[in-house]
Structure formats: structure tokens, C-alpha cells
Amino acid sequence: MVDLPPLPAVVVGHVSHSRRMPLRHRFRYRTYQWLVDVDALPRGRFSAKDHLGLGPSLRDNVATFTAAHGVQLRPDDRVVMLANAKSVFGFVFDPLSVFWCLSSAGELRCVVLEIHNTYGERHAQLAKPDAAGRFTLGKEFYVSPFFTVNGRYDVTLRLDQERVAVAIDLVQHDRRVFSAAFTGRPRPAGRRTVVRAALLTPLLTHQIWLLIRMHGVWLWLRRLPVIRREPHVPPEGVR
Template identity: 85%
Template sequence: MVTLPQLPALVVGHVSHSRRMPLRHRFRYRTYQWLVDVDDLPRRRFSASDHLGPGTSLRANVAAFTKAQGVPLQPDDRVVMLANARSPLGFVFDPLSVFWCLTSSGELRCVVLEIHNTYGERHAQLARPDANGRFTLGKEFYVSPFFTVNGRYYVTLRLDAERVSVAIDLVQREHRVFSAAFTGRARPARRLTVLKAALLTPFVTYQVWALIRIHGVWLWLRHLPVVRREPHTPPEGVR
């Protein structure tokens, strides 16, 4: 059974990336994300059009996707999302959003990982983690211009009252070539907490967008080969 923190919450922590080959490159910086119940969203911070599809609500989008993948949600299921919120000007960029789909008794039915790249494309995959929050997925989406679309992701998720974390390793040709992680503690999204997070990490969604490009240019200047991007067809339930 999943024990949730008080929602909505801010998960304040750090994100880290580590590229192991053919060039070594790593970084770590402070950031935060929102943890919310999609049926009880903070006003003006989230839009259904930002995630999965053009449905009338975030829940409708998640339900349409899981049903298309063979896992229909029940009316009393709860869906909890870890994601970036829109800025006051309406901009949002979310490299990875995670949806935990829970039964009415708090058991995990499935998780949905939604990925956005910097080319305006999005993709999603459904998984059923084991008791330790672990699962593996095939790489199906062009994210970094320096990695081919093959290999497997090895993912570990944690969601409880003490900590929220997402850890991902990309394995290609039996080598762990890349790791990414976000970990932090959930704090109730009271006005003072939100203000403090915004002051310590200002313009967070712009920061994510800019840092991806800055690190990409740095890798390009180091002559890391760029992989050609092919047109992407999203899975059923994603538009």
C-alpha cells in the first residue's frame, strides 16, 4: 500500500545526470516539482493539454492512455502526478512526468511515464513496478540528440510520506551509458513553502528548458556525434 504525503505538495530536492560514454559528463542542481492529485489540482498551475492528450481533464487523459494500454482505471482509482507546474506566464516544460495510478485501497495499479523532448514531441509508457518500485522499459523515444533510440531503461520509483524519487539508468549494448535521478522530500504546498521554493529556484521550468540546451551545446562543442532524429508516432492515447 502506498502511503501518500499531504497533497498538493512540493517535492524539493535535486536532479542529477551522469553520462558515462563515450564522453563523461555530469551535473547536479537544486530544483523542485509538484506532487498533486489530478482530481484536486491547484488553480491555474496545470492544464490537461500539457499531458498525454487533448482531453477535458488530466484524469481523462490518463484514463484514456491506460485503457489503450490494456489497464482501464476504475472510477474510484486515484491518480497522483509528479510534474512541473506552469509558470505565471503559462510556460511549462516537463522532460518527465510520472503518474501513479492507485486503487481505492491504496494499492498500486500501474504507473505512467510521460516524456517530452525539446522538439515538441511527447511519448508515454505504462509499467507495473515490483514491490520495490523497480521495472524496465524499452527505449522508444528520441530524447537526447546524442543517444540512439534503442536499449532499455531500468527505473526505480519511490513515493511515500518520507521521500519521492525517480531513478533511471539507460543500458545500451550491455553498458550503462546514462543515469538520471530526482529525489526530494514532499512538503505541503502552503503559500510560504511555494514562495520559498520560487525564491530559491526561480523560473524553474525555464531553468530546466535552458539547462538542457546549455549542456547539449557543451557536448556538441566536445564533438559528441549527433544522432539523426526520425519522425515519431506517439502510442495510442498520446497526442
């Protein structure tokens, strides 16, 4: 049973990355994300075209994807999304969005992880976490130009009234080579909370895009080999 906080919520916290080999590199930044019910989206902050497909609604996009991968959403199922909202200029960049698909009783049916890279491509995968929120997915998508598209992701999710967290370890050749995590505390998305988050982390999605590029340049200048990117074919249910 998932104990949801009041929605919509602003989840204020930190994101961290740790690269372990062949070059060690770490960073940690203050950030925030939105936690929303896709059937009751804050006005003007989210668009269906930014996630998964090109359907008439975000819920339709999620339902189309889950159906293509073995989970048929019921009319009374609830879909909760953790994602970045559009900036005041209409720009959004969301490296990772998480969708929790819940029964009307609050039981977790599945989760969907949607990944965007800085090349304008997107990918998604469906999983069924265990009771501790853990699951494993094969790496199928070119994200960093410094990692090959192989290995697996070991993922742990947490969603409750006290904490929202996503932790991902990339394992290649039986070695944990990279870790990424977001953790934060959900707060009701009242006007004061939203304004405070935006002032403390202004132009958030622009910052994320720029920081990814800056860290990539830092690694390239240290002669970390660049992996060639092959054309990506999105999975069924993703456009």
C-alpha cells in the first residue's frame, strides 16, 4: 500500500551523481521536482507531448505504454508522476520521470521510468518493484556519451508522505560504475512553496540541461573516451 502525500506536491531535495570508473567524478545539487496526479495536473505546468507519446492526455500516454508492456490500466487506477515542470519560458528538460500506477485501493501495480537524453531522444521501461521498492532493468538507451548501452540498472524507489526518492546504480561487467539519486521531502504545492522553490533554484530545467553539458565537457577534456551514439528506436508506446 502506497501512503501518498497530499497532491500536487513540490518535492524539495538534492540530486547527486557519482561516476566511479575509469574516471572518478561526483556532484550534488539542490533541486526540486513536482509530484502530481496525472488526472489533476497543475494548470500550464505539464504537457502530454513531453512524456511518452502524443496522445490527447498524459494519462492516455501512460495507459498506452503500460498496455503495450503487459499492464492494462483500469478506469479507477491512479497514476502519480514525479517530474520537472515547464519553465516560465515553456522549456522543459526531464532526464528522468517516474510514474507510479496504483489501484484504487492504493496498491502498486507497476512503475514506468521515462528517460530523456540531451540529443532529443526518449525511452521508457516498465517494472514491478518488490516490497522494498527495488527492481532491475536492462540498460537499453544511450544517455551518457561516456557509457556503452549495456549492463543493468539497479533501482530503488520510495514514495510516501515523508520522503520521495529515486536511486539508480549502473552495473556493467559486474561492477557498479555509476550512481544517481534524487531524494526530497514532499510539500503541498501552495503558492508560497512553489514561489520559494523557484526562487531558490531559478530556471531549473535550463540549469539541468546546462549542468549536464558542463560536466560532459569536463569529462571530455580529461580524455574520457566518447562512445558512438547509434540511432535510437523507441519502444512500443513511446514516440
